[in-house]
Amino acid sequence: MAQCPRLTLTDLRLDLAGKTVLSDITLDLQVRRLGIVGRNGSGKSTLARVISGLIAPDAGSLRLDGIDPARDRHAALNRIGILFQNPDHQIIFPTVQEELSFGLRQQGHGKTETAELVRAMLQRFSKAHWQEAPISTLSQGQKQLVCLMAILLMQPQLIVLDEPFSGLDLAIRGQLMRLFETLPQALVHITHDPDCLAGYDHVLWVHEGRIHRSGHAKTVLPDYLAYMNQAGLGDDLSDLAG
Numbered sequence: 001m002a003q004c005p006r007l008t009l010t011d012l013r014l015d016l017a018g019k020t021v022l023s024d025i026t027l028d029l030q031v032r033r034l035g036i037v038g039r040n041g042s043g044k045s046t047l048a049r050v051i052s053g054l055i056a057p058d059a060g061s062l063r064l065d066g067i068d069p070a071r072d073r074h075a076a077l078n079r080i081g082i083l084f085q086n087p088d089h090q091i092i093f094p095t096v097q098e099e100l101s102f103g104l105r106q107q108g109h110g111k112t113e114t115a116e117l118v119r120a121m122l123q124r125f126s127k128a129h130w131q132e133a134p135i136s137t138l139s140q141g142q143k144q145l146v147c148l149m150a151i152l153l154m155q156p157q158l159i160v161l162d163e164p165f166s167g168l169d170l171a172i173r174g175q176l177m178r179l180f181e182t183l184p185q186a187l188v189h190i191t192h193d194p195d196c197l198a199g200y201d202h203v204l205w206v207h208e209g210r211i212h213r214s215g216h217a218k219t220v221l222p223d224y225l226a227y228m229n230q231a232g233l234g235d236d237l238s239d240l241a242g
């Protein structure tokens with residue numbers, strides 16, 4: 001089993017468009033499975049982007065095994081993968097082969113080695129026939145699998161999953177969930193579905209840009225569910241953040 005990376009966030013604050021979106025985020029964790037829950041607009045995706053080094057905080061700090069992923073992009077590229085909710089926001093190349101090759105080439109792999117690694121990854125998922133396929137001919141679920149393969153090829157220590165099942169049917173979702181369970185990498189999984197986080201080592205409940213609760217899934221999720229059920233009884237959508 002791979003060593004779990006240490007994630008340390010200290011008094012982190014982030015402002016976007018003049019509004020404080022994350023504040024007072026302090027964490028020091030070394031867990032294999034970290035879940036993040038919270039209401040719409042609470043700051044989960046923003047936190048995922050900060051953890052991945054895609055956005056630098058305005059105050060405080062973030063370290064992954066002592067590395068600042070926003071400053072040291074090369075180190076971040078080798079250590080962290082992020083799977084977005086919508087694969088169309090992630091995919092940049094017209095064919096599967098090109099999309100899967102890009103990260104490996106960025107990491108410094110040669111052409112022949114890259115082609116071999118891509119072929120092996122496609123075979124691992126019984127998708128050798130996708131190699132030359134235009135991405136535009138794939139469904140959302142198929143595109144999501146391409147994105148996941150691209151991440152796995154780069155062998156990160158940590159994979160951030162930002163609502164990876166949105167728009168996927170229940171069968172694909174079940175298959176992906178089982179696959180995630182088997183991954184040796186540490187996972188940070190953002191979801192609206194607490195069932196996805198059963199058995200997780202740690203869950204953060206983010207509320208209005210702050211950590212409202214932090215602890216084992218067994219202790220945090222029941223309280224979160226109770227809160228959400230109560231909130232769902234109201235008929236006032238004006239509390240939708242934003």
Ligand SMILES: Nc1ncnc2c1ncn2[C@@H]1O[C@H](COP(=O)(O)OP(=O)(O)OP(=O)(O)O)[C@@H](O)[C@H]1O
Nearest residue numbers: 016017021039040041042043044045046047241242
């Ligand atoms: N680029 C941006 N510029 C300005 N405000 C932003 C930007 N991105 C997000 N926000 C605001 O930050 C807050 C948190 O958004 P975020 O997408 O992180 O929430 P979330 O918890 O992931 O929501 P959801 O569950 O609906 O996906 C929201 O109020 C949102 O409007």
